Structures are given as C-alpha cells and as structure tokens.
Amino acid sequence: MLSIKNLHVKLEDEDKQILKGVNLEVEAGKVHAIMGPNGSGKSTLSYVLSGKGGYEVTDGTAKLEGVDLLDMEPEERAAAGLFLAFQYPVEIPGVGNMTFLRTAVNAQRKARGEEEMSASEFLKVVRAKAKDLQIDAEMLKRPVNMGFSGGEKKRNEILQMAMLEPKMCILDETDSGLDVDAMKLVADGVNALRSEGRGFLVITHYQRLLDHIKPDVVHIMSDGRIIKSGGPELALDVEHNGYADIKAEVA
Amino acid sequence: MAEAVQKPNPTEEMIATLEMPSAGWSVAARQNALTRLRATGLPQRRDEYWKYTRPDTLIQPVAEPAAVFENDEAQLFDDVDRLKIVFVDGTFDADASDDLALDGITIDRLEQTDADLHWARDLYGTLEQNGQTPVARPLAALNTAFASDGVLIHVTSTPSKPVSIIYRHASTTSDAILHHFVKVDSGAELTLLENGPAAARLNKVMEIDVADDAAFHHVRAQGRDHERRAATHIFARLGARSLFKSFTVTVNGVMTRNDCIIELTGDDASAHVAGACVGDGAFHHDDTVFVTHDAVNCESRQVFKKVLRNGATGVFQGKILVKAGAQKTDGYQISQSLLLDEDSQFLAKPELEIYADDVACSHGSTSGAIDEEALFYLRARGVSKNEATDLLTLSFLAEAVEEIAQESLRDQINGRLASWLGRRSD
Ligand SMILES: Nc1ncnc2c1ncn2[C@@H]1O[C@H](COP(=O)(O)OP(=O)(O)OP(=O)(O)O)[C@@H](O)[C@H]1O
Ligand SMILES: [Mg+2]
Numbered sequence A: 001m002l003s004i005k006n007l008h009v010k011l012e013d014e015d016k017q018i019l020k021g022v023n024l025e026v027e028a029g030k031v032h033a034i035m036g037p038n039g040s041g042k043s044t045l046s047y048v049l050s051g052k053g054g055y056e057v058t059d060g061t062a063k064l065e066g067v068d069l070l071d072m073e074p075e076e077r078a079a080a081g082l083f084l085a086f087q088y089p090v091e092i093p094g095v096g097n098m099t100f101l102r103t104a105v106n107a108q109r110k111a112r113g114e115e116e117m118s119a120s121e122f123l124k125v126v127r128a129k130a131k132d133l134q135i136d137a138e139m140l141k142r143p144v145n146m147g148f149s150g151g152e153k154k155r156n157e158i159l160q161m162a163m164l165e166p167k168m169c170i171l172d173e174t175d176s177g178l179d180v181d182a183m184k185l186v187a188d189g190v191n192a193l194r195s196e197g198r199g200f201l202v203i204t205h206y207q208r209l210l211d212h213i214k215p216d217v218v219h220i221m222s223d224g225r226i227i228k229s230g231g232p233e234l235a236l237d238v239e240h241n242g243y244a245d246i247k248a249e250v251a
Numbered sequence B: 001m002a003e004a005v006q007k008p009n010p011t012e013e014m015i016a017t018l019e020m021p022s023a024g025w026s027v028a029a030r031q032n033a034l035t036r037l038r039a040t041g042l043p044q045r046r047d048e049y050w051k052y053t054r055p056d057t058l059i060q061p062v063a064e065p066a067a068v069f070e071n072d073e074a075q076l077f078d079d080v081d082r083l084k085i086v087f088v089d090g091t092f093d094a095d096a097s098d099d100l101a102l103d104g105i106t107i108d109r110l111e112q113t114d115a116d117l118h119w120a121r122d123l124y125g126t127l128e129q130n131g132q133t134p135v136a137r138p139l140a141a142l143n144t145a146f147a148s149d150g151v152l153i154h155v156t157s158t159p160s161k162p163v164s165i166i167y168r169h170a171s172t173t174s175d176a177i178l179h180h181f182v183k184v185d186s187g188a189e190l191t192l193l194e195n196g197p198a199a200a201r202l203n204k205v206m207e208i209d210v211a212d213d214a215a216f217h218h219v220r221a222q223g224r225d226h227e228r229r230a231a232t233h234i235f236a237r238l239g240a241r242s243l244f245k246s247f248t249v250t251v252n253g254v255m256t257r258n259d260c261i262i263e264l265t266g267d268d269a270s271a272h273v274a275g276a277c278v279g280d281g282a283f284h285h286d287d288t289v290f291v292t293h294d295a296v297n298c299e300s301r302q303v304f305k306k307v308l309r310n311g312a313t314g315v316f317q318g319k320i321l322v323k324a325g326a327q328k329t330d331g332y333q334i335s336q337s338l339l340l341d342e343d344s345q346f347l348a349k350p351e352l353e354i355y356a357d358d359v360a361c362s363h364g365s366t367s368g369a370i371d372e373e374a375l376f377y378l379r380a381r382g383v384s385k386n387e388a389t390d391l392l393t394l395s396f397l398a399e400a401v402e403e404i405a406q407e408s409l410r411d412q413i414n415g416r417l418a419s420w421l422g423r424r425s426d
Helices: A042-050 A074-079 A097-111 A119-132 A137-141 A150-164 A180-193 A207-212 A233-241 A244-250 B010-016 B027-040 B126-130 B138-146 B372-380 B385-401 B407-422
Strands: A002-011 A017-026 A031-035 A055-064 A082-085 A092-096 A168-172 A199-203 A217-222 A225-230 B083-088 B105-109 B151-155 B163-168 B175-184 B189-195 B201-210 B215-222 B229-238 B243-251 B255-264 B270-280 B284-293 B299-309 B313-322 B330-339 B345-354 B360-368
Touching (some): A092 A097, A180 A207, A217 A233, A225 A233, A233 A244, B027 B126, B229 B243, B229 B270, B243 B255, B270 B284, B270 B407, B284 B299, B284 B330, B313 B330, B313 B360, B385 B407
Parallel strands (some): A082 A168, A168 A199, B151 B175
Antiparallel strands (some): A002 A055
C-alpha cells in the first residue's frame, strides 16, 4: 500500500536534515504504529507524504500503490487515497465545517471521475457519522475547527477521514489531548474503517491508544530514521522503559 | 519682454466641454456648484486625498475609450422583484425601464423635472455642498453643475419592493454624469439596488437624505467591465434613530474611486458602509470614506475588504470625525486586504479625529497573504489549489458581505463573488 524507501528530507530554507533514510512498508489491511522521541521526525514524515511545502526531498521514494507520491500536488495525493489526520488541525475562520466537508468529498469524487454526492445524501451520511463520534450539529455549523476544544478538533479529523474513506490513513498523535472516553470514540472510529483494502500508520507517544487500535507492527523512529521495528510488545517496552535502551541497543 | 504664456487650466478645459441647462429649477444650484468648482479646481495629484489615486483620467476633458465587456452571465438581481430604472451610457432608457410608479414613492427624472415646486429644488446639491468641508470634492461639484440625467426619489412610506438602477455600458466613448437625489421621509424605508458598468467613464453623485426614524439600504455592484472608469460620491445625512446601510461590491474596472460622505446629525442613528472588492490585473480601486458624528449616541461602521491579484492596487482612506458634543459615539473602522501575489498592493490611510470625551472608536488596517496553513489543510483534503484559494478568499470577504441586511441579497452577492473568483484566466 504505502512504500517508503530511503527517504531523506531537509528543510527547504535551512541546511537542516530531518529525515535521514526512512524505510517503511505498510501493507493493505495492516496497522503500523510509529513511536519515537519528540523531534525525531514523525510529523515531518507525515507532512512530506501529504505534500506540505517547506521541505525538500534529497533522496529516496514514497509510493502509494506503486504510484510516486512525491511528484503529486497535495490534492492529488488526497484523491489518490492518502489521508493525514493532523497533529494540529487548522482553524479556518469563515469557512463552515459542512461546506468544507462537502467541498472536500465532492472534489475527491470529481478528481476520481465519480459522481458528486447530492446535498441530501451528504447530509444524511455526515449526520450519521458525526453522531457516532458524538459531534453535535452545532459543531458542524461552525467554521472549520473554530472554537473547537483540542479533543473536538481530533474527533473532527476522524469525521473527515470517515467521510473521505481514504485507502491509506496517517494519524499523527490523534490521541494526544483526548480524554479516556474520547480516545475510545476515536479508536472506534478508526476500527470501523479497518478493512482489507486500507492501511493505517498511527503516530503516537502512548501505549493506551494501541490498546484500542491493535497494531500489527510497531516502529521506533529516532533522529530521522526507523531504528527498530517489532510487534505490539515493542510499544509496551517503550511505555515501561522509554527510548534510552532501544537507542543504546542500536547505537 | 517675454510674452505671457497662458498655462492650460484643466478645470476650465473640462468645463468648456460640458453643458449646463439654461433654465429649470436646478439652475441656481448648478451655478452655485460651478462657482465652487472654479474656486477649488479639479483634483490634483498633490491634494491630500489624491495621493494614492491618480486623478488624471478622471479629470481629462475627453474620457479614455473603454471596450464594452460582453457579459454572458445572468444579470445580478435578475430574480429580485424590483422596480427597474435603466440608464444606457448615462441616459435614461424608458423602454427598458419599468413604469416609474410605485406606492409610497415618487420617482422623477432630474432632466425632466421642470415644476418649480418640486421638493428637490431646495435640496439638490445641498448635501454635496455640505460634504465639501473639511475636504473638497471637486468632481462632485462638477457633477452637481453638469449632471445630464439622474433620478429624484422621494420615499414617503415603505414601498413593496426595492428600486433598482441598472447601468448599461454600450458605447466605447461614453462619458456619463449622473446625479440622483433620494429623500426618505420620517418612518419610511427604501432598498436601492444599483448594478452595471454605466459608461466608459462615469461621474456619479447620489445625495441621500434620511429623515428621523427612516431607513435606507443600498446594495451596489460595479461590474466586470475591465476598461471602465468611475468616480462616484455618496453624500448622506442621517436624522435621529435612522439607519443607513450601503454595501458595494467591485470586481474589476481599470479605475474606480468611490467616495462616501456621511453625516450623522440626529441622535441614536446608525451608519454602516461596507465594500468587498476583487481586483485583478490593471485595476485601481479607491474607497474614500468620511463619517462625521455630530449627534449623541450614534453608531458607525466601515468594513472594507479587498482581494488583489496580478498587480492590482487597492486604496482605502477612511475617517471618523467625532465633533464636540457627539458623546457616546461608537465608531468602528476596519480595512483589510488579501494580496494574492507580490505584484499587488494595498494602500491605507485610516484616520480618527475626536473632539468628544465619552466615545468608543476603533480602527484597524491589515494587509496579508493567503493563510498557507489553511490552504494546505484544504488541499490535503482534496480541494484543488484554486478552489481552496477561492474558499479562503470568500471567507475573507465575508465580514463585508455580512453587512448587507437582507439574506437573499447577501446570497446573490456571495454567489456572484464565487463565480467571479472562479473565472480566473490562469
Ligand atoms: N518547518 C520547520 N522549521 C524548522 N524546524 C523544523 C520544521 N519542521 C520540522 N522541524 C524540526 O525537525 C525536527 C522534527 O520535527 P517533527 O515535528 O517531525 O518531530 P516529531 O517527531 O513529530 O515530534 P513530536 O513528537 O514532538 O511531535 C524537529 O527538530 C523540528 O524542530
Ligand atoms: Mg509530531
């Protein structure tokens, strides 16, 4: 599904190398988790994959179902099935959440040569999915993420994911800032989307989310590289012992 | 001895090309305006309020020709039930206009009104003259003196539908001078719509006298006619507890100068002036607003938003003057530009002048680029760069459009803005 090879990324304006050779394969139907110390490059990886400006790929490749992602515009990557749940969802004053969702759903459909969703069908679907995530109608009416609490913003990301039904979902610290109940809601939302044809890359600092969203593989990222990969037990190891041992082990 | 060389005088050169009616009720007012025009002369580059906008093409005796823009879109306000008054190149078109009869209102043509008893006789030009201090507005004096057509609207009670003035541009060399006077009697309410490019060059004055407890709503669209030029003035006087709301959307036009001069003369009155403008390429748009508070507990708001791309220029000069004794004044002014590229520019001159001590006035002016974080967020959800830019642009303009009181008119303007934005040439 997602295939990253030897990815090297530096900042565009600065001589600062952030990713130093990332290798990662996420298969369809699988959930991969990435953990790693602050500043190790996890968000950078997610941004580079989704096409954010300000970074320069100096080496390596990233493909989605065999198609080169790095050559595409952000909206083309989205239409190809890539989705990033942002670590810091952006507030957009003046653009209604509903307008935004509908524009996004229909833009992707159009890009894929599919028919647009009718207003009434859209409303029906969005209401049902919002209800599952306990996002009330009033929040849907507000401008995108404006006045949303941290946890509400994260739930709104999952709502977007549920509406867009991407093939490859990257979740960047979607659990941070969530209370215990909200974490359960978000995890349920993600689990509902788990399927044969869909891959997940879940970036997190905490084992707790992984109790709800059972990963197939856990990777540890440190200083711009994946330094260790393993099963779910690796997350438990980090939870108990931190990163020092793992770093020492591979040094 | 050197021979004295007569320096060409632009004011006299302009006057020489124009004709004033020799008889009729308005002659005294016109003569008075001509005297005032001669005293100030036409605007010069060095004048304080013409620093950012070159007056040259507005004061040259013969207008620059302007190609007529072929618009294939449905006309704005087409589906609004309204009384239509049509001017073609600045001349009233009776065939295209509706019957000018509507309950609660009388409409006369400036040009045809010969009755000496006419209500307008003692009013025509008075608000314009009043608006000449402290800042001279010579193009408006010229207009009062030489206006060739216009309408005189007297609102005695609230009519059942809006009055809509439609300006068509048909000749590439048309040079129109239009003068309207609107008098809204106590307790009455009028909605006035205006749209269309008018002429190759338009000089328009609208005087609006809003009596105590009266309301005046104005929604104006200056259309997508790329080469047209316009200098327009609104002079409004507001009585006690009255409401004045004026919104203008401007999309293209090589040169537009919109002056709006409002005087709040009765207590508890409200004046809201707003503008949304989208400038693309060779486009110069200037909003010059002067609001004078001369009564107690009045509120005024100026909300101007300009989106500029491909080298367009936007200007805002806005002033709130609070006279001594105008206590409890609530004055607000905001002007903002969204610059979509580095070739475009926004020049702003916000001013406050306050002679009362118990007032709340604020003003702000900002100039910014599109929010890259928001743009990426939208694109990451699959919205194309152009569509995302348009969404953010519309949301930027929203605060100005919100100033229109009627939702259906707001929707029309928003719909039109969206389609205008979507029609980018790149
Ligand atoms: N635009 C930028 N300008 C400057 N430094 C940047 C930029 N983007 C990333 N960095 C730097 O790159 C490094 C990796 O940042 P990144 O956000 O990817 O870390 P992370 O692993 O997601 O950390 P966290 O767990 O705290 O979210 C950090 O040192 C960060 O300061
Ligand atoms: Mg991060």
